[in-house]
Amino acid sequence: MKSNQITIKDIARELDISPSTVSRALKDHPDISPKTKKQVRELAEKLNYQPNSIALSLRSSKSNTIGVVIPQVVHFFFSTIISGIEDIAYAAGYSVMVAQSNESYDREVMDTKALFNNRVDGILVSMSRETTDYGHFESLHNRGIPMVFYDRVCDPIDCSKVVVDDFDGGYRATKHLIDEGYKRIAHLAGPDSLHMFRQRLEGYKKALQEHGLPIDESLILAENASDDENVAKKLTEHLLELDERPDAIFANNDIAALGAMITIKEHGLKIPNDMGIVGFSNWRFTSLTEPTITTVAQPGFEMGQEAARLLIAAIEAKKDEVITSVTKVLKTELVVRGSSVRG
Amino acid sequence: MKSNQITIKDIARELDISPSTVSRALKDHPDISPKTKKQVRELAEKLNYQPNSIALSLRSSKSNTIGVVIPQVVHFFFSTIISGIEDIAYAAGYSVMVAQSNESYDREVMDTKALFNNRVDGILVSMSRETTDYGHFESLHNRGIPMVFYDRVCDPIDCSKVVVDDFDGGYRATKHLIDEGYKRIAHLAGPDSLHMFRQRLEGYKKALQEHGLPIDESLILAENASDDENVAKKLTEHLLELDERPDAIFANNDIAALGAMITIKEHGLKIPNDMGIVGFSNWRFTSLTEPTITTVAQPGFEMGQEAARLLIAAIEAKKDEVITSVTKVLKTELVVRGSSVRG
DNA sequence: AACGTCATCGCAAACGTTTGCATAAACTAC
DNA sequence: GTAGTTTATGCAAACGTTTGCGATGACGTT
Missing domain, CATH: 1.10.260.40 (lambda repressor-like DNA-binding domains)
Structure with a gap:
């Protein structure tokens, strides 16, 4: 046949x-x-x-396809973003081509090239951890193919970007703890190299300052790996051994928050009464622990939607030549649960 | 420009x-x-x-793109599958086009049509929950476009399929509990409508029989929703109130296992000493609870890889006309953790 | 009778690439 | 010097679709 x-x-x-x-x-x-x-x-x-849409594409030099470069599909946040992208793209009549960089710079370069060769109408990209050279983005950009960065954005490239307001997220998390009466709030910070982690830290500091609380550097401990609960456990041990131990912890991510929680419980302290905890990202398990974990929800779906909208707008407005780049900052949402509210 | x-x-x-x-x-x-x-x-x-690969596609009527219809990208298992697909496809020089059915039959029909219109060389599909009519698959199949089903397969269509051995998974989970000395093992079953849940139940039964344990229907409780821990909690309450309460629970999924665990602890029982627990799927959080949860890992990545391999083989062997359909059954892996091993 | 106006349709080019065939030049062999 | 062979290149068609322009014929108008 x-x-x-x-x-x-x-x-x-x-x-x-x-x-x-x-x-x-x-x-x-x-x-x-x-x-x-x-x-x-x-x-x-x-x-x-x-x-035959291939013939159509050839004739119109328009493929009605958008390419997505994503570091890792398996991460909840990223797959949520894909879902948001797919949602908008589908509604606008675009197909979505996914290329996974696996956090590798080389893969990212090949991915962008492959997508370009497939003549996608535009590209959505979140940078890999390794990426420090932006030549491949510049070359795409110079060829005039519309692109939009999401989450891990590339500042030097002049195009639209969608990020989440990590600063505000850190601020809200910390302010919430303050509002609940916690006085000595520690922070388990993420690796300094990533912008978002620095932002969360800054938000934390601002909240403290704004409420007249001192910024105690001994309460700010940085993890080098943000996905490992064991690191968080060790750091928490350290915090608990301080002369003046903190009465709350704001962790840069939920895994760390969970690690902290386990350690705290091991020390016989009660959460949230003895110590409050707030995490970041709203992973599924945060609503399943005891107590449930207060966390900061990142709008992954909305981020995907917004990025797709911006990209499609850029694609379809291309004739006018006046595509002003915008940077959308999406607000996080504080999800208050048991780990930070004293009865 | x-x-x-x-x-x-x-x-x-x-x-x-x-x-x-x-x-x-x-x-x-x-x-x-x-x-x-x-x-x-x-x-x-x-x-x-x-x-220009569009021109190439037009000339060769080959797009070097494979389409993936997936119920939900945000689920860990499914996103892992995508990752596996992407892995193989990339290595073989194919791009991956993702369409999300959102568990909707109508979307699934439109997705398959859209992928076909985009002239993908082949399609990988996992059916939506709603799908009971297979006309859209038949029509694709009749047109001779290669397709491979994964996970949620469509039996009537004669093509290759990749499934995970849920029966064996259920068997292993239960056998493990038996081996650990548990005698009265309950099962929190999933909705009867889905094949895989029935398979897990059957594996459970077989393990009991094989070890001379009675199958007590009062210990088999079905959930109508498999993603809701509250249902699991209620069912567990019920189990604990039985005259002869079970000394272990095999839950059809990790969320249910966690719900059960919480409830059991609330009743002052110790895990794993008083009661053992095994879940299913190896969600991330199962290694983060107290105790950690023994569970059955589904080979999502391998499933995606295998499905992609079969599809690409079918695409590239098309000239020979002799594409025999195979059904690959992937084994699960028991991940033994704290919730089922008495000290 | 000559002309203009429609309505309806086909021709051919174009998108970028590949490929069978023809062509031209250059060289070999007698 | 003629025929044959090799080497290197171009022509044109094809993939499926769209679209400007031209063609055809019917009809109405003077």
């Missing part, structure tokens, strides 16, 4: 008219007689004709 | 030779003189020529 895709030519031959007439009839062109239109439409229906 | 994609024609014009010569030179055709080849290659390099 060979592939029997029916083309406009088949319909034309069958009806003994020209392909052009078929094409026009199919799009209800006024030049075509109602009778011919009817014939064409009925035959197309009967044969289940589907336009 | 209009899109300045360099084509073979540009190179030809520049060098004052014909496009055919350029094309041949680029693929090292023996007809072309070394001198010309050198010139062409150097100019192509300099101009950073990239072949």
Whole structure:
């Protein structure tokens, strides 16, 4: 069984008219007689004709496809973003091509090239951890293909970006703890190299300052790996051994928050009464622990949606040449749960 | 700045030779003189020529793209599968187009149609929960486009499939509990409608029988929703109130296992000494609870890889016409943790 | 009768690439 | 010097679709 895709030519031959007439009839062109239109439409229906979008792409140099470069699909936050992208793209008639960089710079370079070769109409990208050279982005950008960065953005490239307000997230988390009456709030910070972690730290500091609390550097401990609960456990041990131990911990991510929580409980302290905890990211498990963990929800779905919207707008407004780059900052949402509210 | 994609024609014009010569030179055709080849290659390099794969697709009627229909990208298991698919596809030079059905039959129908219109070379699909009519699959299959089902397979369609051995997973989980000395093992079963949940239940039963333990229907409670810990909590309450309460629970998924664990602890019972627990799926949090939860790991990544391999094989062997359909059954892996091993 | 106006349709080019065939020049062999 | 062979290149068609322009014929108008 060979592939029997029916083309406009088949319909034309069958009806003994020209392909052009078929094409026009199919799009209800006024030049075509109602009778011919009817014939064409009925035959197309009967044969289940589907336009060959590759031919369309070639002719119009538009593929109606957007490429997505993503560090890791398996991470909840990122897969949520994909979901948001897919949502908007689908509604706008675009297909989504996904390329996973696996946090590798080399893969990222190849991915962008592959997507470009596939003639995607635009590219959404979140940088890999390794990426420090931006040549591949610049080259794409210079060729005029629309791109939008999301989450891990590349500042030097002049295009639209969507980020989450990590500063505000850190601020809200800390302010919440303050509002709940905690006085000595520690912070388990993420690796200094990543922008978002620094922002969360800054938000934390601002909240303290704004409420007249001192910034005690001995209460700010940095993890080098943000996904390892054991590191968080060790840091928490350290915090608990301080002469003046903290009465709350704001962790840069939920895994760390959980690690802290486990350690605190091991020391016989009660959460939230003896110590409050707030995490970051709203992982699924935070609503399943005892107590449930207060955390900062990142708007992954909305981020994907917004990035897709910006990209599609850039793609479709390309004729006008006046695509002003915007940077959307999405607000986080504090999800208050048991680990930070004293009865 | 209009899109300045360099084509073979540009190179030809520049060098004052014909496009055919350029094309041949680029693929090292023996007809072309070394001198010309050198010139062409150097100019192509300099101009950073990239072949237009849309034109290639049109000519060869091969897009080097595979379509993936997936119920939900945000689920860990599914995103892991995507990762596996992407891994193999990338290595084989294919791009991956993702369409999310959101568990909706209508979306699934539109997704398959959209992928077909985009002329993907083959399709990987996992059915939505709603799907009971298979017309859209049949129509694709009749058109001769290769497809492979993964996880949620469609039995009536004659094509390759990749599933995980839920029966064996249920068996192993239960056998493990038996081996650890538990005697009265309850099962929190998933909704009866889904094949995989029935399989896990059957594996559970087989393990009991094989070890001379009675199958007590009062210890088998079905959830209607498999993602809600509250349901699991209620069912566990019920189990604990039985005259002869079970001394272990095999839950059909990790959320349920966690719900059970919380409830058991609330009743003052010790895990694993008073009661053992095994979950299913190896969610991230299962290694972060107290105690950590023994669970059955599903090989999502391998499943994606295997499905992609089978599909690509089918695509590339199409000339031979002898594509025998195979059904791959992937084994699960028991991850033994704290919730089921008495000290 | 000659001309203009429509309505309806086909031709051909174009998108970028590949490839069978023809062509031209250059060389070999007698 | 003629025929034959090799080497290197170009032409044109094809993939499926769209679209500007031209063609055809019917009809109405003077």
